[in-house]
Amino acid sequence: MKIVIIGGGIAGLTLANFLQDEQFEVVVNERAIGAVGGGHAFLMHNDGLSVLQELAAEKTSVAQSAPKASRHLKEEVNQQPETSASLPGQLVERFILRRPDGKEVQHLPLDNWRCIKRTELTQFLYDKLRDNTLRDNRKFDRFIYEDDRIVAAAFENGEVEYGDLFVGADGGFSRVRQELWGQTAFIPGRVKEVVGIASNQALAEKYRGTFNKFQRDDSGLAFGMIPSSGDELVWFMQYDPEISDITSVDSPIELEAFCQRLLVEFPPLVKDILNSNDFSTSYIWTTRDFDVLSSFSHKNVVLIGDAAHLALPFTSAGTTNAMLDAQMLATNLKQMDYPQAFESYYKQRSKEVSAHLKLGRALRDVFLMPSALPDEQVQIPLIADKLRSR
Incomplete structure (x- = not known):
């Protein structure tokens, strides 16, 4: 059976x-050319790390980097299963929530x-693919039908990939989802985020293992x-655009000035991070989500990841x-x-992602109206139900 995956991000x-075993032929189709996917960084908890550990234990193929615009070349080498310490990223051992004046609200x-970092995880996954699995420079255009059955995916560069099953893994603005399910009714998240990565070895070492958050x-x-990493910190500014907003970002200087202005009453540490950041690589993210679909599949096509379900960022579960x-x-x-596989997958996953969707919206509402709860009852911006079960 040949499975055609549309989208070479983390899900795909x-x-x-x-x-990638003897039972399936797999082709991953990625819209970018050569380079490993962009983005900044994210938090991952034990459920996701267990998936990485399973992949690390099962796979023995390691990639050699290819020229930027070429296919990713692979060679087979012997490799011992990876431990948690050798997985990408930095261990995060504690969460500390403070007010801008330094008052500690929670320490968990x-x-x-x-x-x-997204680039590290994407490279980790690329490195374990077999030769010729990835096809780059393929932006999805449409499906090709024969007798009312999808038989191929066509791409904007004119290439076509035939297959038996097709997987839409092309993100929150999925063109696969749009073609088969119609226009998505996105629900505004009412919160925006500025995201960046600051280079500051001293601060990265000082705050190693700690997720610090300052919230009004x-x-x-x-x-x-x-x-x-040892010399970088991922940072974010979450804000209610009704407080203040920037309609367009024409230059990094404009974005930096906006962040400095909103965070002027925050502690000096925040200013140090902003001063260490390259704002030409930062961006404003307008958060949104959509209600859980009635199905993640249509005939011989199935959706995964953000293409199937998009949630607000407060749960750190995407x-x-x-x-x-x-x-x-x-x-x-x-x-x-x-057909049974698709149905079972939907029944198992839709319930959990629906819970995360509801939790994300609840955390969003508390964020927008923080005075509604005393400090000791403020929920932390992670998968709170998992942490409460400790």
Whole structure:
């Protein structure tokens, strides 16, 4: 059986890794040319890390880097299973929530969380693919039908890939989802984020293993920072655009001035991070989500990751959910025919992602109206139900 995956991000690459055995022929189609995917960094908890550890234990192929515009070349080498310490990213052991004046609101231990740069995780997954699995410079255009059945995916560069099953793993603005499910009714998240990575070895070492967040108690404004390597920290500014907003960003200087102005009353540490940041690589993210679809599949096409379900960022579950989608779908496809596999996958995953969607919206509402709760009852911006069960 040949499976054509549309989208070479984390969801698509994870699925390809799980399916690349004698039972399946897998082709991953990525819109970018050559380079490993962009983005900054994210938090991942034990569910996602267990998927990475499973892949690391099963796979023995390691890639050699190819020229930027070429295919990714692979060679087979012997390799011992990777331990948690050798997985990408930095261990995050504690979460500390403070007010801008320095008052500590919460200080909680975190069990097996990591901060991982997106480029590192994508490379980790690329490196475990077999030769000729990836096709780059392929931006999805449309499906090709024969007798009311999808038989191929066509791409804007004129190339076509025939297959038996097709997987839409092309992100929150999925063109696969749009073609088969119609226009998505996005729900505005009412919160925006500025995201960046600051280069500051001294601060990265000082705050190693700690997710620090400063959040106002009278309005929706917060600043968070997590070391992502020995000399870098990923940071974000979450804000209610009704407080203040910037309609367009014409230059990095304009974006930096906006952040400095909103965070002027935050502690000096925040200013140090902003001064260490290259704002030409930062961006404003307008958060949004959509209600859970009635199905993740249509005939011989199935959606995974953000293409199937997009949630607000407050739960830090997006990447983990994408990897769990891939793991579960692959397991089902190996055990049953594809209609049953798709149905089982939806029943198992839709319930959990629906819970994360509701939790994300609840955390968003508390963020926008922080004075509604006393400090000791403020929920932390992670998968709170998992942490409460400790």
